[in-house]
Amino acid sequence: MSTASVGELVSQPYKYGFVTDIETEKIAKGLSEDVVRLISAKKEEPAFLLDFRLRAYRQWLQMDEPDWAGLGYPAIDYQNIIYYAAPKQQDKKASLDEVDPKLLETFDKLGIPLSEQKRLSNVAVDAVFDSVSIATTYKEKLAEHGVIFCSISEAVKEHPELIEKYLGTVVPCNDNYFAALNSAVFSDGSFVFIPRGVECPMELSTYFRINSGDTGQFERTLIVAEERASVSYLEGCTAPMFDTNQLHAAVVELVALDDASIKYSTVQNWYAGDENGVGGIYNFVTKRGQCRGDRSRISWTQVETGSAITWKYPSCVLQGADSVGEFYSVALTNNRQQADTGTKMIHVGPRTRSTIVSKGISAGHSSNSYRGLVQIGPKAVGARNFSQCDSMLIGDQAAANTYPYIRSQQSDADIEHEASTCRISEDQLFYLQSRGIGFEQAVSMMVSGFCRDVFHQLPMEFAAEADKLLALKLEGSVG
């Protein structure tokens, strides 16, 4: 096979690898206290936020990059990264018509039309391009219900009291190395606020697009659901193909008060690097939800298919009595991808319950680990956890690991853990083939069957997409 056709084959599955040629405003490479101040100044932030950033930065200087995850990658040079880049755009746009058409076109190509006529009918979208929010749809309609959905920069300006009240209260600025870095330099992200008693009338979604090759990506998302409020939120991510690695260190914080419910879904499809592991996103993300109120509920669903490296443990702190945490995950790795992902369920309040369903699929030469913690505190009387961690291996070069950690300080807690590993067997494939089903379709039927419990948790509009995405990712990985 000629080099050209091999190249075509390999790049074919990743159809989001294009770069948009757009003028951006960037600051010089490197990180220092001055850079932190510069970012804050550019965003015209209030003093409390600059203070937050500086505290984070000073803490970060004292911290070491974590190395317990068993991921292998060359040392990241934090001075060789640009910490602020934004598409040049004079002022905040009053309407979408004024947004650079190139940006609208980019999101069109990604399947996220933003313009009035074409937008998704029941999903409000915040489009984030190189860590800067460029547009949010359906803002007015949501405002009628009292729902705030906007970029976090905008929220800082328009609702500073809410930001000051909640930012950093779930993931403190010194929580971990990458969270501290994010707290120091975050550029944008989404803010969602659902007031007391409101059920958000539509799906909310943020689409993160990395465009730039040498810029770090540091988004910050904050979602607050007040008493009896509920919301379903989805994030999608893609990036162009570069042969260098880009650092992505995001922080997501969720707060659920009494009887509130937040459902957070992710379809992560950052560029994963090529078949030799060249290029791809380093994805070091801290996501945590706090069930602060009684009977509150936070549910994470993630479909992780991209990134060269994934380091991500969406967690729930179950503080309120009878609160519920859920984690449903599909992580697929192929070629040289490495994923170390899982969750933490911290049971603090009485009768708190958590469910973990994790499905790892490893193909090619990839490595895929589930790492999870179930912790039951001394006051968590009658706490319950159920965990199920299944791994599927495709081919004989891939690795799957499961690291479940259980710590209980409650004698009557009920903790169940099930784990399984399977390999797609030649006989299963042959069985499907002998009924006229092609090899690749047979594999994708089995993979989506394996993931079904998780896909059922995704908002309907995205379940089919996720299925297709997995099939694409596996193209050519077998046989």
Next chain:
Amino acid sequence: MIRPDAPVLLEIRDLHASVADQPILHGVNLTLRAGEIHAVMGRNGSGKSTLSKVLAGHPAYTVTGGSVRYRGEDLLALDPEQRARIGLFLGFQYPVEIPGVSNLEFLRVATNARRQEGGEEELDTFAFEDLVNEKLQVVQMDPAFLERSVNEGFSGGEKKRNEILQMALLEPVVAILDETDSGLDIDALRIVSGGVNHLAGPDNATLLITHYQRLLDAITPDYVHVMAHGRILRTGGKELALELEQRGYDWVDAEPAVLEAV
């Protein structure tokens, strides 16, 4: 039904095959014409199941010599899925379980793959449900089985009935049934053999691979072949099966072969 002028559907000539470098088939010859039911009998290890796997294209088996023509076409050159689409069917001795894949969806995809090959239009979910409900009668299967994962948690008899259901949907030209009777109780055997008889017609051929006479009490073969050491050593009518039942397989080895192929 033997008709000397009926078209040849499958023609196996001097077929040699091995698995993991171990030769198993040492020159099999066999011809199936439209309308015929053949039974291949033999001891464990005689090569019967290997023959069925080789015909269906299992990747673990390597053909080392000979040819197989399916309606004149070189069958061995085709992928397993292509063989199925043009009308070759293998009913498995041990149907595998495929957790997570819905039986209904599996049957629909398989049926449509076969239909598309024949230039028929794909059936949508509703049209397919009508068809599958009709075919369920052939094997007296409960529609509840459609909602489950492929063969998962099915009893031995339910798995075999599911095989015949697939056969009924795919309407094969050549059906190979590998030890379909193994593990069946009397009732299941009656249902399964009833299904096979119902599906056998003047335009297709059936190859039954079996150990025991009892299946042949329910399905009357036109020819009985005895396999040993990777070859067909003897061929006769249905009375040959009865003779085997009475005398066992030893005499086949002892007496020189009279007839090898039809």
